[in-house]
Amino acid sequence: MWTPVSRGRWHGRALTVWATAAAHRGLLEPRRTPSRGAAAKSRTLDRLYSSADRKEKIDMSRFSVENTRNFSIIAHVDHGKSTLADRLLELTGTIDKTKNNKQVLDKLQVERERGITVKAQTASLFYNCDGKQYLLNLIDTPGHVDFSYEVSRSLSACQGVLLVVDANEGIQAQTVANFFLAFEAQLSVIPVINKIDLKNADPARVEKQIEKVFDIPSDECIKISAKLGTNIERVLQAVIERIPPPKVHRKNPLKALVFDSTFDQYRGVIANVALFDGVVSKGDKIISAYTKKTYEVNEVGVLNPNEQPTHKLYAGQVGYLIAGMKDVTEAQIGDTLYLHKQPVEPLPGFKSAKPMVFAGMYPIDQSEYNNLKSAVEKLTINDSSVTVHRDSSLALGAGWRLGFLGLLHMEVFNQRLEQEYNASVILTTPTVPYKAVLSSAKLIKEYREKEITIINPAQFPDKSKVTEYLEPVILGTIITPDEYTGKVMMLCQARRAVQKNMMYIDQNRVMLKYLFPLNEIVVDFYDSLKSLSSGYASFDYEDAGYQTAELVKMDILLNGNHVEELVTIVHKDKAHSVGKAICERLKDSLPRQLFEIAIQAAIGSKIIARETVKAYRKNVLAKCYGGDITRKMKLLKRQAEGKKKLRKIGNIEVPKDAFIKVLRTQPDK
């Protein structure tokens, strides 16, 4: 997330620019607008007083519902969503035209580095067309399937989307997934073919793909170059012409959807809202339909893309409100806000964030625990979808078990810890939430439910007490040049995937749909797919519930002693290969001892893999005379000191490193 300072900097700059631009268009009464120099100076001051104290407030009642459009841009990674957003912001005077406008809406360092958008950003564009003032609300969506819930909530505030497709790469997996999200939400879809300036651009082919896969006539595609600014006006025209205004009523009581929230350390939670009905202004008493808590609105406004306070927000408009919420969990995405004493039916589709991938996180050195704890707290204050449970491992010490929406979410979280908080952590191999349907009456009574979710392998109930085990599955979409089809299918088969569909989207591109067990893709599936297709295949997935699975609990034994921290839940078909891999990794990292060590993977009493670490045959300094004694004693004492820190499994000494090597997420091979 951005630090408060940089946030303030942007705030100051964008605000000034907007004020200038707005004044030009006659939206505001002529007022003294601060010079750029003054704005630069006020960067730090900006934080000191709330923007609510400013006098320049926009009267949003000027924008009628008929002249309002709410839309999102959806696209595959790197197809130019953020660049198009920048151009739209420039064209409408929302931000200055400078060379620095690189993905203004992507605020996170990782977002810019990886060309993905993690956190949804929103901007209100004021656009003059045919003598009418339009309010175009661009609701930027997270660009990854991990955040499909956030995407679906953002889309529920829209009436249409711009579906951006790269003129060179054509339709990719994420394009398909995004299209169907918009399609299911019954939104108008405007296909935009971007990067037509590229040498290898083939917009005609992409038009045909769009026609074939999405059933959209090819003459509806707008061909642009966001980089060069080509045809951007046509995009805005299409937004006005092809997307209907929201169907809302100002006269009804307030009904506002929370579609995002951020945390500001000075002002508390800033909730991004879309008004379905009614009006909201400062001083209103509002209630969260989910928590039933009451708040008083301190500030409302629009995003430009930074907060610009307004007098009110009206039905059909999109903006933010600050209402004394202390924690992002109080402004959950999908929640409905209404006025005190004027309850409304909550908007459909709300659910709490449901983590799908779990991983243990531990400081590399236990002395770092408190620093890491505060870094994790700071990060989760802005991301309520990460679940945090304290955990401790005999081998790795005190840490947490974190739940993430998906793999990328996990990776982004870890990167942000490293980049923004300079924290190095041990992240254990991700696991997925398995379920068990209990048959034992005693256990059902103990858990108070028949179906339990198993996050920690230690809780895995024995087969005799279970009707069946379930594992989460996803429906994966892969788009690949057809020369790689064979290899891709082999990879999917090896991951226990079942083919559901296969179609050619053009002469040489294939779209494959597979049902995958989630745990088969959490570790290195994406990297394998990329490497076997020279980077050309794309992959995306959506949640597909649970399926019955033959799961087993695998123990790791050292000379017959169970190693608690290495218990793994694994599918029966994968037990051998997983067991073998763990044994091999342990063999490479266990130091020799005075006796042989048998490393075994076992299911119940059956051994399925074994490796051996031979005993030390020779470990004694060759030369030890008068001049060597001091050095030798120092070395021995250091080693003896290190030995005290080793964990003992039976009489075997296991260094922390060995556990880390087995448990931590494996780097790409």
Place this chain on the structure above:
Amino acid sequence: MALPGARARGWAAAAKIAQRRRHAEGARGSSSRAPPSSRAALYVHWPYCEKRCSYCNFNKYIPRGVEEAAMRSCLVTEAQTLLRLSGVRRVESVFFGGGTPSLASPSTVAAVLEAVDQAAHLPADSEVTLEANPTSAPRARLAAFGAAGVNRLSIGLQSLDDTELQLLGRTHSARDALQTLAEARRLFPGRVSVDLMLGLPAQQVGPWLGQLRTLLGCCDDHLSLYQLTLERGTALFTQVQWGTLPAPDPELAAEMYQEGRAMLREAGFRQYEVSNFARNGALSTHNWTYWQCGQYLGIGPGAHGRFVPQGAGGHTREARIQTLEPDNWMKEVMLFGHGTRRRIPLGQLELLEEVLAMGLRTDVGITHQHWQQFEPQLSLWDVFRSSREVKAQLAQGLLLLDHRGLRCSWEGLAVLDSLLLTLLPRLQEAWQQRTPSPVQGG
């Protein structure tokens, strides 16, 4: 080259006669002696070499010219100073190491021995060893060293394979080595030791055993087998690091060691220490002093010593290190009479740790009497009997604790460093439990 002085010749001549007598008596006991604090061994460091060996990280220098007279005078001065400081009355062995001490003049050796005999008593039958390099020690020169008072030679033969010798950066060939060995045996019968290295990069078990067999056919009564330790900063280390040489295989080295020591046992050698083998009682008494934690003085650049500076009123044993660089060391000796750079007092616990770590390197290990000399209150039984981990080592047959004392078994000796990682913390624990104030011993 100056000949040894008249007094020195006198000591050397007496020593010659004594040597024959001592030989007939066999290995000597050490009980009927002056108190331990008045006895010491003496190590003399000659820091110069002709050429740098690729495996050696010792304190040595390749000079353009050695001011031998100045060096000699400084060695003599430092020997006198340290003997005075220590209050040592009797020097029981002298070892000229290096570097390449066989590059020094026999007169320098004689001068040092003479000074020692003057300042303290150097009994005529004391063991006086010189490390000799095959190329720098032709017969005439060896004889001159003998005349100067040297009565034992340790030859750095290292290998009987010319390719390996080249790899090690040695200046001699296998032929040179065998010739030097033969000459040394004629001059110092029963008093010649040879070093053989094992575990070199790419070295195989069979051929190495062949070398050992050849050596058994022509060696004297003492042999040292040294596994190569790759030391940081040596050419060999760098080559292995860069991958231009294969890393030595520890499995093969272990096998060479096991097979080698078995072959030597067959041939009637006693493995009296981890790397040292002797028959007919030809143990090195000088090195034995190190393993028994006896006092020793170290003179010359970078030399180490361990003694109680009784002559200066001290009561605690100190670990002492002399200044490393020869030029600086010489300046200091000329100014202060010695070039001691560091003095580290050894606490009682530290001394016991050394007794343990060094003593277990020998075949007799630590006898109860030996331990009692250093620690009369806390017996070996007290320290080790109750430890579960020590019991496991005893049960595994790696360690023995009985009426004689504590020692390694044949198998245990090869993995002593692993055993010590249990024994040393156990000793510390027992010591802390025994001593009311753990402040002591720091």
